[in-house]
Amino acid sequence: MTNPTRVIRALALGIAILAGSYVSGAPVRFLADDPLAREPDTQDASGVSEWEIDLTIDLATNLFSNPGDSARDVRAKNVNTIDEVPDSSWFTNRILVRPIALEELTRGPLTSEGPAPGSWTVVSPKLAGFSPGFTMLDARGVRWFVSFDAAGHPEAATGAIAVANKIFWALGYWQVENHLVTVNATQLVVGDTAVFTPESGRKRPMETRDLDAILQRAHRSADGTYRAIAARAVEGRPIGGFRYYGTRPDDPNDVVPHEHRRELRALKVFGAWTNLVDMKAGNTLDTVVTDGGKSVVRHYLQDVGSTFGTGANGPREYDEGWELLYDGSLLWKRFVTLNFFIAPWQTVDYTELPSIGRFEGDRFDPPSWQPRVSTAALRHARGDDTFWAARRVAAFTDDMIRAVVRTGRYSDPAAETLLADVLIKRRQKIAAAYLTAINPLVDFSLANDGRLSFKNAAVDAGVATAPASGYRVEWSVFDNTTGDARAIAPAAISPQTAVAAPGLLPESPGAFVRVRVTAVEPDAAAWRTPADAYFKRNSNGWQLVGLEKGTP
């Protein structure tokens, strides 16, 4: 007779072994929650302390060394299994993943109507950047950071901030709430606690003459008012900016090195589109906020005003957007050739309008674009990162671009037209450069009836023609544990981006199929690299759980 105790023991042992095998066994390709929709912040970050990233150190580090991971061609580490960036404390998927109405786009990150009218109490002068400004409390006691156009350069800095703010919000970044406002000097009073730091470095109470000196550097309109940007103080406790490499050592949730974050690598493309030349830690901001009952760090791309063709004090230098501040190979070339080496920026023909500056799209070459100082994230950007970014740029329609440019409230219609036209030209060049550089097949879906559909992002953006002979489609059953794929049927050619599955697909929940799609006789060689779409059968039908493409 079998001892029941022994049976129970054996059963227990079996379960334990089974559990152990789950824990320590071979990893499966796709996990239960793939594709991850949101990157979690699971730890309390209330202990993160404020730091100041010195501008000189930051610039020197990025100009003269290669901080971050020394390995190149590393896939972004915060992308999910369908090659997308989950929402996070860094990024929120907006354009491309959902429709954005013009009204929503032109409002962008704005959650209010701006500073309450009435008396504004100045509490300190502006400490960072070149443009004149101050911090003030509006009539309701809300804190705002006010910055003006520099004297002689009306609408330039404020227009750029207003427009870029909405663009970068739509692209998915945390943005400060920037309002275009009109300031009357008579509504300003210097607060009792306002502190001013003069040239001596010795802090003292701020006086009216200090405010006058700030306004003297600002552009005064004909009616005596000043156009300005009022940026609402962001939620949470500011703790300084973030670097474009490594992680913040005291933030427990910051585990992906920043050079391997796709949304930061993508600034290679977004920066090129908008000419965001001033990409430095000082233009970013981290704050500790309460989210889901715990403290987490939120990461802002705080200052995106260094865009388009103007800086805080007038038009950009001619080489900005074309060359790094320091490029060793160029330096030597110039050193020995007496500069008879002519760079493209030296012969670019600009339509220079005072409020737009030097911004053009005819000679613009996206891969050649450079900020003043590169970042580790930009240096690590690969073809899949720039493709991901270019899709978002391409998702801006002409109407969206013209609408967002109108939020700059340029008084010269020619300026508004010029900025929009250039952004449209640059958008097309970005799409042409990056959507064609890797296999552009996206948005795979598999209907319950076995009909596969996908899109060709390059063709849809109008920057490429469909492959002459269509697409080669191979269907396989996929084993999620071993990674093996077993062909269901011989490969078939489809002239369309929709094709029916050959015969019956597995119907048991948890089953996987892989569909390999390759362009046949494409114009671009990179398209011959196959795209593998993985679908998982669940109770509702087929779910796309994986998308893999080689990067040439």
Add this chain to the structure above:
Amino acid sequence: MHKHRVVRVPLLIAFLVMSVPVMVSAQETRAGTIAEEQARKAKALAPRDPPFAEKLVLAAHKMILLQPAGVYPYFDSVYSGGGFTLGAGYRHFTGDRTHWNVAGLYSISSYKLIDAGVASRGHRSGRLDLHASVGWRDATQVSYHGLGIDSPAEGAAFRMQQTYGGGDVTLRAKRWLLLTAGAAYEGYTIKDPTGDLISVESTFSPEAAPGVGVNPSYVHTTIAAAVDSRPGADYARRGSLLQVTRHHYADRDDTYTFSRLDAEAVQHIPILRENWVISLRGRMESTLGDDDQVPYFLLPSLGSGSTLRGYSSWRFRDRHAVLASGEFRWIVNRLALDMAVFVDTGMVAPRLDAITTSAFVTDYGLGLRFHGPARTPLRVEIASGREGTRLVFAASAAF
């Protein structure tokens, strides 16, 4: 006992069955994997500890550039020809833009300078600057080659000790218009040079070295006007300068009282968006009164890293001096580095009508300039004239 065992085993099974989903959810979800990584990091949190080099750079940056008050390193020239100089200063603010300052310099040729002053800038809406200082300078081996453009290369030297005290006021009437006026007491004591150098007094007659043997004291008044459209006086790739300065040296016993007019014109011509810059300068120093007696050590002069760069400091002296310089600059790096080929030419003469281009001496050279947006902290040039080739190190722009 057996009964207990039977009870324990189902409990074990229940525990295992319940724990499997927990273990699976932690290990078998992407979110769980990330959470584990974050939990691991949470156990080893630490604020960032900057590397030593970064701390060092930050400290230097703070002391040299950011710290408005306190001790600071000081790099300047004591007097032309003094060679490489090191120094330090101490600055103390008494107002927003008013400070007093004490600084000292010591050069490789034992030239010395001690200066104490007060500066108050930015009055009248930032248009008016005031400055006053007292100091003592000791230039131990100042060369003198005699008068005229044909003076011999072999010369003599003197030691000049200067005590000074005075003040000036600068008004920026327009963004591009500067007016300056100043007055100072200057007392000179001339001695034999240090080292083995031959003294001026033992070599030159009073005709060849006017005022030799005298130690005059002056009230030196200055008035200047400048139209300046350059972005920065110490580094520019565009813009121009037109400046006229009138000096009056009133000798206390009136023997060596004289007046001098200095004029300078600079034009920077950028080519192809500042890819190249042609920089031109003309300069004249002219003693105004034909009968004025000018001590040899205060005569207009040529020769130095900022005039005739292929010639030693104070190489040519006389009552009038003219200089023309031209540079072809190529901007190797917009942020920090220019190169230039240059030519300087000029002459000194006892009378203005004696100045003739056929007598000009000329040098040619190649230069390397490390610069910032408005300053040239290091200029290294090699210049060649008829007396050989010279290497120039300077902490300012040539012009």
